[in-house]
Amino acid sequence: MARLETSPDSPVPVRVVALRVGEWISRLGEIWVDGQIAQLTRRPGMPTQFLTLRDPDANISMSVTCPRGVLPDTVAEGTRVVLRARPDFYLERGTLSLRALEVRQVGLGELLARLAALRTLLTAEGLFAREHKRPLPFLPHTIGLITGRASAAERDVIDNARRRLPAARFRIENVAMQGTNAVTEVIDALDRLEKDPQVQVIVIARGGGSVEDLLPFSNESLVRAVADVFTPVVSAIGHETDVPLLDLVADVAASTPTDAGKRIVPDLADELREVAQLRTRARARIHARLDREAELMAGLPERLRRTVRGRVAREAEDVDAARARTRRRIETLLEAGRAELGQVRARVRALSPQATLDRGYAVVVRRADGVVVRAPDEATGTLHVRVAGGQFDATRSTP
Incomplete structure (x- = not known):
């Protein structure tokens, strides 16, 4: 053309x-x-x-x-x-x-065959893998609920959740849950809840129905949309025997809307009972510990006295032993000092001038100038003579 x-x-x-x-x-x-x-x-x-x-x-x-x-x-x-x-x-x-x-x-057989082929394909892609499942928050701030308007599924989820936790808050998106518009309306509602920061868990709930009625919840687009959201998703479609592909990709697959209401929030009565039990056990543990400490404290003074006495006795023995060792050490040092002093005294005596005089020598000094006489011609005038027994003056006669 x-x-x-x-x-x-x-x-x-x-x-x-x-x-x-x-x-x-x-x-x-x-x-x-x-x-x-x-x-x-x-x-x-x-x-x-x-x-x-x-x-x-x-x-x-x-x-x-x-x-x-x-x-x-x-x-x-x-x-x-x-x-x-x-x-x-x-x-x-x-x-x-x-x-x-x-x-x-x-026909139904052809639809089921298509679903089986789609399930095989999505399983191979890993959309249903366990490692992709996210845990539900313990106490969600707001619960997003996608369901039909004024449906039994909506009542079951809300009534059972608030029976367990009266303060549970919901953001409800009422959409078509079967028919030609169901898939697009559920996906749009899922996107709106995903963008709400207050919504911490999303529940998609519908009552039972025929296989044809539940086909939207095995739709590939819806399954992939649920796999892409970050908020945990709970699937509550039909009865226990109904297993749409949404159950496989959701983080938690509830058997019924009633079961979903029980899973998304904790039971306040059970939590209060558990807190009371924990408080009772903690109080019992504290009292038991205090009783043991009181028993220990009751015998503490006597044990302390025995301990102090034993410690003082041991320390006294140690002090006596140290004193004896010190005394022996000092005596040993004094004895060694005496022996060394005797040796020094003997050496001093041997080297002193007095020892020389004792052997018969004399020291002659001129009294006039105090010069020691070392030669005969130096002996002039009055001389001072020192011998071992004492000293005297002498005068040299002229020959």
């Missing part, structure tokens, strides 16, 4: 654009489409029936025209179908629709 050459000075009319779009769409031919019937209009006597086909995972829909003989009578709003259709572009209105040539209702 040749490209249209246009400009501000050479535009093309609307009909040309519409014809070109119609020609391009007609080239698509027949296609198979999977979706869910969101709206169905059956007009008695009319050869054509009209329905709105919605994408199961996104907020996208298309109009479909269907000849009466093509659409099975068992098909109703909310039914999952696969249809063979040809795209049609209506020039007059500039709208796109599908003209159904064959419609097949997706």
